[in-house]
Amino acid sequence: MTDATGWNRRDVLGAASLVALAFGLPLAAVEWSAVPAEDRPGPADRALLREVSQLVIPRTATPGAGDVGAGDFVLLALAHGLDASRRPPGAITPDLLPHLRPDGSLRHAAWLAAELDRRGGGRFMAAAPPRRAELLAALDAEAFAEGAGDNPWRTIKGLILTGYYTTEIGGSRELRYELVPGRYDPDLPATPQTVAFSSDWTAVDFG
Amino acid sequence: MDFDAIVVGSGITGGWAAKELTEAGLKVLMIERGREIRHQQDYATETKAPWELPFRGQGDAALYRREYPVQMLNRHFTEFTQGHFVNDAQNPYSTGADTDFTWFRSYQLGGRSLTWGRQSYRWSDYDFEANQRDGHGTDWPIRYADLAPWYDKVEDFIGVSGQAEGLAQLPDGRFQPGMALNVVERHTREAIRAKWPERCLTIGRTANLTQAKPDEGRGACQNRSICARGCSYGAYFSTQSSTLPAAMKTGRLTVITDAVVEALDYDPATRRVSGVRWIETKTRQRQVARSRIVFLNAGAFNSVHILLNSVSAAMPNGLANSSGVLGTHIMDHANTLSAMALMPGFEGHTTFGNRPTGAIIARYRNLETMDGVGHTRGFSFQGGALQSTWTAGKREAGIGADYKDKLRHPGMWKMVLVGFADCVPRATNRLTLDRRRTDANGLPLLKIDFAFGAEEHAALAQAKADAAEMLTAAGGTVIMGFDRPGAGGTAIHEMGGARMGHDPASSVLNRWSQAHDVANLFVTDGAQMSSSACQNPSLTYMALTARACAAAVSMLREGRI
Structure with missing residues (x-):
């Protein structure tokens, strides 16, 4: 069934739902009707963000970020301006210019698609998987290099992490989640195997 | 409607005033501008996980920019807690040209007692003597010894965990x-x-229980640290968990919500407040009630707002403002x-x-x-x-x-x-009425210069x-x-504006938090503060409120007001 926005249920859930079903875990679906029409993503945007999310947080013993719908969350978050993503960039470089909205803010997803295509000398999504990882790793390394200026990738990557670790899978299977700890232990032994809590709200805010 | 006492506001001090006055046998009306929030029933997001909310607890940033541009700057404001903060677009205020002031507010039953940081510290004589010592502001008419027994009473009731040092x-x-x-x-x-x-x-x-208070229906803290969502364990002090049940238990408390007090009526013949007028926000109907005494506990700035807006021929510059200092010397850490x-x-x-x-x-x-x-x-x-x-x-x-x-x-x-x-009290940091802009109720906006x-x-x-x-x-x-x-406002400790002092010519309130000019009017929220100290002030507000209630009841019984 297709709704008035042109999106159907299969589009919304996408391939990620199959992974979720395979793991027997719930999927955090995005409600696209809340997204303004001009920011509603197309299939190519969603496929790219799903892939990029999965490259950042891949499937290991637990599903990856793309598997659980982090890509869709990023697109929703960008449309609404989470993590100050609707604030106009501090410095306008030539690569940003084609992707600026009238209000001066950046269309991050469009920029990312163009940037990855440019770096690969062709369509990023058509490249072999190892090549995609290589291209994204290079972008990531540049964006986080010491002394690097503002880079839209930092915002996108941050939202991918939010999109993953605030899902039930990321928050309670990859990490631990305890709504009611019931006590406070001020000093416990930690080992390299100790798993962090996504429900450590102070750490989430200030960590 | 006639009552022995009317309490304006239901936050940390309003709840205390209602408790103390009803337990003293008075018939009390509490008026709250915001909606009703019932303990344990209306904490809608308390047990939600991030994945159960549309924006995973981060909130709709577009909505926040549009309608909560100030509240969104509060670190406790999230998708979980947004229902416990005001909508800025619907509740505007003015600032002076050079003022940057973030006024964090919670208009609801319980006020900011639902969202406060719970840090509870006594002030010392280093604080009560500060103005006298360095000459800023006006000397407090009380010292630590005046307040110590009231701190005892408040701490016993609300439950403060801490280490003696x-x-x-x-x-x-x-x-x-x-x-x-x-x-x-x-x-x-x-x-x-x-x-x-x-x-x-x-x-x-902190006002989080490490030991349950079963007689009051309050459980021990579960170390969740999601207090601002509301706590069904009643483990942190709030109006809902603590003072409101105590006041309701007396059978002498009437609570009205969704009612914005616009002004107090003043009778120059008796030199008393003769009525409290409010607007029902859902119907825009105006109402009035009378009482023998009035406690203003609307929050420091809103209590001053009410006084500034309570003009009469006898008091053209605002109620209890013969000194001219009403609204001045506001502070925030x-x-x-x-x-x-x-x-x-x-x-x-x-x-x-x-x-x-x-x-x-x-x-x-x-x-x-x-x-x-x-x-x-x-x-x-x-x-x-x-x-x-x-x-x-x-x-x-x-x-x-x-x-x-x-x-x-x-x-x-x-x-x-x-x-x-510590924030030094200055006359230039002040509240006035913005005569050019009004809110949805037709009341002049409060203007902050700071x-x-x-x-x-x-x-x-x-x-x-x-x-x-x-x-x-x-x-x-x-x-x-x-x-x-x-x-300014970042610390969420805004206070002052109706300062306490010895001299009616330079202060609004006397040592009992009672207006120098109006004997049946008490202001016991942050507005009464003459200095700011550098520790969190809410415990002191509560102690001053309990002390003022006892004084007011004595004065009533002795026929002095």
Whole structure:
């Protein structure tokens, strides 16, 4: 069934739902009707963000970020301006210019698609998987290099992490989640195997 | 409608006034401008997980920019708690041209008692004597001894957990067992004490129960640290968990919500408040009630707003304003992140549970020795040690399985110290009515003029240097620190505007929080404060309220008002 926005249920859930079903875990679906029409993503945007999310947080013993719908969350978050993503960039470089909205803010997803295509000398999504990882790793390394200026990738990557670790899978299977700890232990032994809590709200805010 | 007492506001002090006055046998009307929120029934997001909310707890940033541009700056404002904060677009205020003031508000039954930070500290005579000592503001007409028994009463009832330290500048209270410092904080406490014996790092004194109060239906804290969503355990003090049930139990309390008080009527013949007028926000109907006494507990700025708007032929500049100082000398603590340090050496340690308080370092400057650089008052620190988690990954390079695995484990220990500096009372920091703009109820907007001065900047500069010095001494590596205060209001300790003082010519209230000009009017929220100290003020507001209630009841019984 297709709704008035042109999106159907299969589009919304996408391939990620199959992974979720395979793991027997719930999927955090995005409600696209809340997204303004001009920011509603197309299939190519969603496929790219799903892939990029999965490259950042891949499937290991637990599903990856793309598997659980982090890509869709990023697109929703960008449309609404989470993590100050609707604030106009501090410095306008030539690569940003084609992707600026009238209000001066950046269309991050469009920029990312163009940037990855440019770096690969062709369509990023058509490249072999190892090549995609290589291209994204290079972008990531540049964006986080010491002394690097503002880079839209930092915002996108941050939202991918939010999109993953605030899902039930990321928050309670990859990490631990305890709504009611019931006590406070001020000093416990930690080992390299100790798993962090996504429900450590102070750490989430200030960590 | 006739009552013995009308209490305007249902927050931390309104709840206390209602409790004390009803328990003294008075028939009380409590008027709250916001909606009703029922304890345990209306904490809609209390048990939600991030994945159960549309924006995963982060909230709809577009909505926030549009309708909550001020409240969204509050760190406790999230998708979980947004229902406990005002809609800025619907509740505007004005600021002066050079004023940057973030006014964080909660208009609902319980007010900010639902969202407060719960830090509960006694003030000392260093604070009550501060104005007399350096000449800023006007001398308090009370001293610590006047308030000590009322602190006892309040702490016993609300439940404050903390550690006694024997500090003259931060008097010990009647504490429930304190929460524990974590391993890094314990180390830092000892390292600081070894080098500076006068500097005391201790656990935050917080109105979270470490021991249940079953007779009052309150359970012990579960170490969730999601208090601002509302707590069905009743483990932190709020109007809903504590004072409102006590007042309701008397059978003498009537509560009206969704009712904005616009003004108090004044009878020049009796020199008394003769009525309280309000607007029902759902119907825009105007109502009025009378009572023998009135307690203003609308929150510091809103209580002043009501007084400024209560003009009459006899009091054309606002009720209880013969002095002309109504609205002046407002304050808020100047605060900023003084230092953040990485704390190596604790990689083999972690914690479990979410402690709903941090650690503090009590004031140590300008006590017996005036050792402040460029300032005459005090500053203190709040903060604590924590380990980073997945959000640290937002600042780090990396993708792929190794990166994912790194974020799976607790990260580096950090220690944070946030400085809170005493704010000097100044006549130029003031509230007035904006005669050009009105709100949805047709009431003039409140206008805030506010700026920190040289004293606050100097105090935060010294706080930054001291914080770095202490964390370094504890083995930390300081990675950042600031000495510029945030916008006014950042500390959410706005106070003053109807200050207490000896002289009716230079103050609004007397030593009983009673208006010099109007004998049956009491203002017992933050508006009454004559100085700001550098510790959190809510416990003092509560103690002053309980004290004022006892005084008012005595005056009524003796026929003096």
